[in-house]
Amino acid sequence: MTLPFHIVKRPYMKTYQQVIVRLLAVLTAFAVTSILMLLLKKNPGKVLMALLYEPVKNGYFLVQTIKLAVVLLIISLGIGLAFKMKFWNIGAEGQIILGGIGASYFGLFHSDWPIYILLPVMLVASFVTGGMYGLIPAYFKARYNTNETLFTLMLNYIALSFLLFLQYGPWKGANAMRPEFDNFKKNALLPSLSSSKPWSDLHIGWILSLVMVAVVYIYMNHTKSGYEISVVGESVNTARYAGMNVRWITLRTMMLSAGICGIAGFVQVSGNLKKLSVNVAGGLGFTAIIIAWLSKLNPVVMIVASFLFSVMSKGAGFLEYQNISPAASEMIQGIILFCVLGAEFFVNYKIVRTNREVAK
Amino acid sequence: MQDCILHCFFNFLIICDKGDSVNNVLFELRGITKLFGNVVANKNIDFSVREGEIHALLGENGSGKTTLMNILSGIYTPDSGTIIINGEEVTIKSPEDAIKLGIGMIHQHFKLVDVFSAKENIIMGQSGSIRQNQKNLTREIEELSNRFGLNINLDKKIYQMSVSEKQTVEIMKVLFRKSKILILDEPTAVLTPQEIDKLFEILRELRDDGCAIVIITHKLNEVMEISDRVTILRKGESVATVETKQTNAKELTELMVGHSVDLSIERPVVEDKTKDVLQVDNLTIFDEDGVKVIDGMSFALDGGEILGVAGVAGSGQKELCEAIAGLHPVAEGSIEFKGRNIVGLNPNEIINLGVSMSFIPEDRLGMGLVANMDMVDNVILKDYKRQKGLLLSRKPARKTALKMVEDLDIVTQGVQYPIRLLSGGNVQKVLLGREINSSPQLLITAYPVRGLDINSSYVIYDMLNEQKKKGVAVLYIGEDLNVLLELCDRIMVICGGRIMGMVEPKDVTIEDLGLMMTGHTYSQILAERGTGK
Numbered sequence: 082m083t084l085p086f087h088i089v090k091r092p093y094m095k096t097y098q099q100v101i102v103r104l105l106a107v108l109t110a111f112a113v114t115s116i117l118m119l120l121l122k123k124n125p126g127k128v129l130m131a132l133l134y135e136p137v138k139n140g141y142f143l144v145q146t147i148k149l150a151v152v153l154l155i156i157s158l159g160i161g162l163a164f165k166m167k168f169w170n171i172g173a174e175g176q177i178i179l180g181g182i183g184a185s186y187f188g189l190f191h192s193d194w195p196i197y198i199l200l201p202v203m204l205v206a207s208f209v210t211g212g213m214y215g216l217i218p219a220y221f222k223a224r225y226n227t228n229e230t231l232f233t234l235m236l237n238y239i240a241l242s243f244l245l246f247l248q249y250g251p252w253k254g255a256n257a258m259r260p261e262f263d264n265f266k267k268n269a270l271l272p273s274l275s276s277s278k279p280w281s282d283l284h285i286g287w288i289l290s291l292v293m294v295a296v297v298y299i300y301m302n303h304t305k306s307g308y309e310i311s312v313v314g315e316s317v318n319t320a321r322y323a324g325m326n327v328r329w330i331t332l333r334t335m336m337l338s339a340g341i342c343g344i345a346g347f348v349q350v351s352g353n354l355k356k357l358s359v360n361v362a363g364g365l366g367f368t369a370i371i372i373a374w375l376s377k378l379n380p381v382v383m384i385v386a387s388f389l390f391s392v393m394s395k396g397a398g399f400l401e402y403q404n405i406s407p408a409a410s411e412m413i414q415g416i417i418l419f420c421v422l423g424a425e426f427f428v429n430y431k432i433v434r435t436n437r438e439v440a441k
Numbered sequence: 442m443q444d445c446i447l448h449c450f451f452n453f454l455i456i457c458d459k460g461d462s463v464n465n466v467l468f469e470l471r472g473i474t475k476l477f478g479n480v481v482a483n484k485n486i487d488f489s490v491r492e493g494e495i496h497a498l499l500g501e502n503g504s505g506k507t508t509l510m511n512i513l514s515g516i517y518t519p520d521s522g523t524i525i526i527n528g529e530e531v532t533i534k535s536p537e538d539a540i541k542l543g544i545g546m547i548h549q550h551f552k553l554v555d556v557f558s559a560k561e562n563i564i565m566g567q568s569g570s571i572r573q574n575q576k577n578l579t580r581e582i583e584e585l586s587n588r589f590g591l592n593i594n595l596d597k598k599i600y601q602m603s604v605s606e607k608q609t610v611e612i613m614k615v616l617f618r619k620s621k622i623l624i625l626d627e628p629t630a631v632l633t634p635q636e637i638d639k640l641f642e643i644l645r646e647l648r649d650d651g652c653a654i655v656i657i658t659h660k661l662n663e664v665m666e667i668s669d670r671v672t673i674l675r676k677g678e679s680v681a682t683v684e685t686k687q688t689n690a691k692e693l694t695e696l697m698v699g700h701s702v703d704l705s706i707e708r709p710v711v712e713d714k715t716k717d718v719l720q721v722d723n724l725t726i727f728d729e730d731g732v733k734v735i736d737g738m739s740f741a742l743d744g745g746e747i748l749g750v751a752g753v754a755g756s757g758q759k760e761l762c763e764a765i766a767g768l769h770p771v772a773e774g775s776i777e778f779k780g781r782n783i784v785g786l787n788p789n790e791i792i793n794l795g796v797s798m799s800f801i802p803e804d805r806l807g808m809g810l811v812a813n814m815d816m817v818d819n820v821i822l823k824d825y826k827r828q829k830g831l832l833l834s835r836k837p838a839r840k841t842a843l844k845m846v847e848d849l850d851i852v853t854q855g856v857q858y859p860i861r862l863l864s865g866g867n868v869q870k871v872l873l874g875r876e877i878n879s880s881p882q883l884l885i886t887a888y889p890v891r892g893l894d895i896n897s898s899y900v901i902y903d904m905l906n907e908q909k910k911k912g913v914a915v916l917y918i919g920e921d922l923n924v925l926l927e928l929c930d931r932i933m934v935i936c937g938g939r940i941m942g943m944v945e946p947k948d949v950t951i952e953d954l955g956l957m958m959t960g961h962t963y964s965q966i967l968a969e970r971g972t973g974k
Contacts, residue, residue: 090477093854093862305825305833311814312822318808321768322798323822324789433520 091431099428106424110417117412123403131403132396132410140279142395147283148353150391151290152345154383156369158290158297159341161378165301166334167314172218172233173342173366175240176211180343181350182244183210185262185357188269188350189252196268203269203347211343212336214240219335223328237366244359252357262357271352284352291384293341298380310334342366368394371414375421390414467492467653468513468544468622473522475508482508483519484677490622490653495644497664497685498657500674501697501894502865506657509674510624514546515539526622545615546624551607553599559610560595563617585616589646604753605636612643623647624655629663631754634922634955641667659697661690662923673697698895706902706927709910715744717777718914719765719883724774726760726938734760736938737774744882747905747915749929751922753958757938758918762885765916766798767791778883789826797823797881809872812861816842816853819860820875845874849900866897873904884908887918902928922951936960 094102115125136146156173163170183206187199194202218232247262254263271284301307309330313320320327349361372390376382397410469489475482483505490496500506511517513524515533523530526542533539539546553562564578582595593609602610608628615623625644629637644654644667658664664671665685672682673696680696695701719742726735735757742748752758763769765776767788775782783791798809810819821838828834842856849870853863860868873889886905890898905928909915919925925932926946934941934957942963944953953966 093858303833304831305828306831308818308821308825308833311818312811315811315813316808319811319822321788322766322808324787324792324826326787326789 086432086434088430088432091429094428102424102427103421106420107417110413110420113416113420114413121405123405127403128400128405128409131399132393132413135399136392136395144279144283146388146391146395147287149394150388151286152348152353152365153369153372153391154290154387155293155345155348156342156365157372157376157383157387158293158380159338159345160366160369161373161376161380161383162297162301162310162334162341163338164373165314165378166310166331168219168222168331168335168338169230170215170218170233170335170338171230171367171370172215172236172339173345173369174362174364175233175237175366176214176339176342177346177349177362177366178237178240178244179214180207180211180340180346181357181361182247182346183207183343184347185252185265185350188265189263189357192266192268194268196272199268200271200351203351204344207343207347208340209343211346212340215335215339215342216332219332222335223331237362241359241362244357244361247357248359264356265351269351270355271348284348286348286352289344289348293344294380294384297341301378301380306330306333371418375418465492466490467527469525470509470513471523471525473509473512473519473524475505475512475517475519481677483512486522486674486677486679488672488679488682490655492621492653493648493651494669495648495654495656495667497668497671498655498674499659499661499664499671499693499697501659503676503894504674504697505677506674507626510546510626510655510657513539513622514544514624540618540620543619543621544624545618545620545622547608547611547615547626547628549626549628549630551611553607553610555600556598558596558598559593559602559606559613562599562610563595563614565614582613582617585613589616589643589650591643604631605633605639608632608640609643616647621651622653622655624657626657627659628656629658629660630920633753633958634952635959637663660921661693664693665690675699694895702895702899706899706924707906708928708930709906711745711910711912713912714746715912715914717741718744718779719916720775720777720780721765722775722777724761724764724776725772726757726764726769727772728760734938735764738935738938738940739774740933740940740943742883742914742916744912744914745909746930747909747917747928749925749932750916750918750935751925751932751954751958752935754920756935756958758887758935760938761935762798762887762916762918765791765883765885766796792823792879795880795882796885797876797879797883798885810860810868813859815859816846816856816871819871820845820878823875823879841875841878845871845878849874849904866893866900869893869897869901873901877904877908881913883914883916885916885918888920889917890924891920898924922954925954926951934958934963942966 111129114129118125118128135142137143156177159176160170160173184203187194187203187206191199191202214236218227218229218236221227221232222229249260252262254261271286273281273284275281275283301310309320309325312323312325313327313330317327320330345365346361350357354361368390372383372386376386393410393414397407400407400409466489469487471487473483473486473488486505486509488498488509498506498510508517512519513533515536515538518534524533525531531542533542533544536546554565557565560579560582563582579595585591586593591609591613593606593613597606599607599610612623628640632640644656648654648669656663656667668685670682671685671688671693673680673693675697691704694704721741722739724735724738725733728734738757738761740748750758750761760769764771765783767783767786767790771784774784776784778791778794778796781794783794783796811822817835817839820842821833821835825833839856845851846853846856851863851867851870851874853867860871863871869889873886876884876886884905889901889905893901902924905915905917917925917929919929926949929946931943931945932949932954933943934954936958937960941957941961944963953963956966957963
């Protein structure tokens with residue numbers, strides 16, 4: 082017996098059709114979530130409201146959401162560069178931590194410098210420390226062809242341990258009772274464009290992130306080095322054949338990728354947390370992997386995706402008022418991810434009814 | 442019009458032929474249709490094969506031969522149509538079903554486990570084979586091989602075997618499963634002429650034993666030699682089924698292509714050649730595993746000449762090309778391009794000197810082109826480095842791409858579509874067109890017509906001849922010995938990384954080339970010829 086349906090490959094799908102497919106996937110995810118909530122005897126409307134609307138309901142909440150989105154966006158940009166080269170950089174966490182440490186060195190010990198010198202120095206320091214940390218796996222990949230996924234992942238734990246060492250040891254703050262880093266002085270904090278609440282809390286990190294989107298976009302699409310990244314990502318053999326120095330491109334790209342993640346660490350310590358802390362990365366490096374992937378590595382799309390993920394993360398807090406564990410938010414994120422990635426199948430294939438009649 | 446008359450004529454033949462058929466029809470495909478997206482791979486195909494017959498399935502690449510046979514062997518399910526075996530309608534959902542029905546397919550790329558012995562490969566997949574009596578099994582296999590003259594050492598591991606031996610194992614595997622229907626997909630592609638003769642002998646034995654054999658091919662001379670009947674497919678449709686005895690190569694080509702074609706390849710004479718554009722001296726190369734793949738090779742190549750390289754796949758062709766292009770380290774010897782030793786230069790420096798390589802590996806897109814990029818980005822690949830500044834300008838490349846589409850008749854929806862959507866012939870044109878566009882002085886091209894239809898192949902030959910006339914030195918790594926004999930000015934035959942002979946086409950036969958490919962030197966052949974006469 083033949084099956085009543087079978088799968089066939091689809092020809093090239095137009096961009097707008099792909100967008101529609103993905104939007105439908107998100108709606109499907111919400112539908113599945115609603116069913117789950119009904120099973121839990123919760124009002125799905127209220128849950129989705131809390132998750133999607135509360136975080137943007139008023140200025141105070143919105144500012145918090147944007148601040149998180151800014152950091153997620155910067156990390157996604159960094160990861161996206163490496164992913165374009167098919168270098169699976171799972172080590173954003175570690176690179177954020179190292180970037181945060183690099184920035185904090187100047188933030189903590191050179192806070193007497195004027196702000197217009199100190200902040201740029203912190204920015205560069207975070208880029209360099211983060212980037213150097215990314216160079217380690219890149220070197221071993223280029224030289225010995227090690228597996229970068231495992232390598233970068235392991236480096237995350239080393240970075241975290243190093244941060245803890247600083248916290249309990251040499252960089253322990255003034256509070257004798259608890260091992261903590263000192264708060265940054267005003268000089269070392271990212272300023273805000275507005276002086277009135279709630280917008281005074283919104284530091285200029287958002288401008289930085291948008292500038293970086295533009296830079297990364299141009300770099301990826303309109304420069305020679307960006308072109309090289311795509312070729313290496315598609316086929317190392319072709320890159321070699323075209324006379325590209327694959328090792329150098331690997332090192333350079335990974336330095337950039339990790340450096341940008343390092344800058345996210347700077348925005349975290351100097352903007353969001355206002356001090357160095359063990360929560361400087363806090364899983365953002367993993368969330369950003371999902372964002373980069375769902376955005377298809379397109380920097381402009383990352384703006385939207387980062388904001389949405391930020392909304393959902395913040396929305397998780399509001400779920401508690403509905404007596405739902407914030408873990409539900411992660412579950413919903415998982416469902417969305419599953420649906421959107423699953424939708425890729427429908428971009429490439431379609432299901433058709435088997436024609437049982439013999440063609441005459 | 443002419444086409445139509447031919448068609449009627451062949452239909453008539455088929456009708457006659459049904460009248461006096463002696464053997465029973467073993468299997469039949471009726472109205473098979475298979476679509477891949479918008480592409481019609483098979484359209485309403487009828488195909489039947491009798492017991493004790495060798496039936497050739499002839500058609501150009503992309504005409505749907507392999508798809509049709511994959512449907513029969515359970516790899517694809519048809520969108521519509523029926524399969525009838527021994528008079529009964531059957532449904533084949535998986536290769537397992539096909540095996541149970543006695544259908545055995547021998548794929549172009551062998552499906553064998555390298556580290557297992559021939560025997561282990563043959564009995565693999567038999568239910569309960571582990572507990573079966575090893576002695577009985579061995580005896581059974583030996584009986585088979587005696588019956589059909591399949592000589593093979595059953596305990597030899599697959600990775601130690603030659604291509605021809607591996608193929609024999611594949612055939613034994615199928616026979617051991619008691620298959621009555623054998624399908625061979627391009628079985629001669631990787632064999633030398635002598636090995637082909639041996640294979641054909643085996644196939645004839647099997648035919649006389651009552652098997653139904655389908656041989657998929659696009660080589661006309663083989664069809665004429667081995668088959669009893671031929672079915673010709675064109676663009677997914679069955680054009681005709683004819684008795685081999687009642688047709689000839691020219692007719693078959695016309696049926697296959699759809700119009701009359703001139704099968705001869707031009708070989709223009711170039712008067713003023715540039716001497717020794719490329720000079721390879723005592724070249725020795727090891728592969729990644731430390732195996733010597735090029736062993737003391739020396740030859741010279743003039744501008745305005747096409748030098749063909751013949752050899753069994755894996756005789757060092759790939760490494761030779763890569764070494765010249767600076768992609769593979771050289772252990773010993775020198776490669777001089779216009780008097781300058783280029784060993785040790787990086788690929789970029791070699792490209793800048795005017796050496797151009799269009800290497801088509803087995804997967805065609807693996808080296809040279811980026812499948813997911815559009816034509817513009819692929820055209821830009823070789824010269825983007827010459828652009829000044831950091832930014833990349835796509836405008837000139839876009840112009841070049843559009844010009845290439847026009848000049849070379851590249852069929853594409855537009856230069857902004859990923860080239861993986863192009864057909865094989867068009868991909869090849871993009872690759873060769875780009876290389877030629879950089880006006881090279883040395884053009885290395887490996888298997889440029891692999892997988893192309895006849896028309897596209899001739900376009901490629903013309904392009905190469907055009908370059909030759911311009912005084913470019915062309916190194917042509919080829920597969921089809923007939924083409925090598927017609928196209929090239931000289932042919933270098935290699936075996937195991939060594940040159941067995943540097944010959945002119947007029948001095949040798951295809952059999953001579955075959956002997957050299959398997960390790961006989963040209964002087965040996967000359968000596969034998971001398972004593973023979």
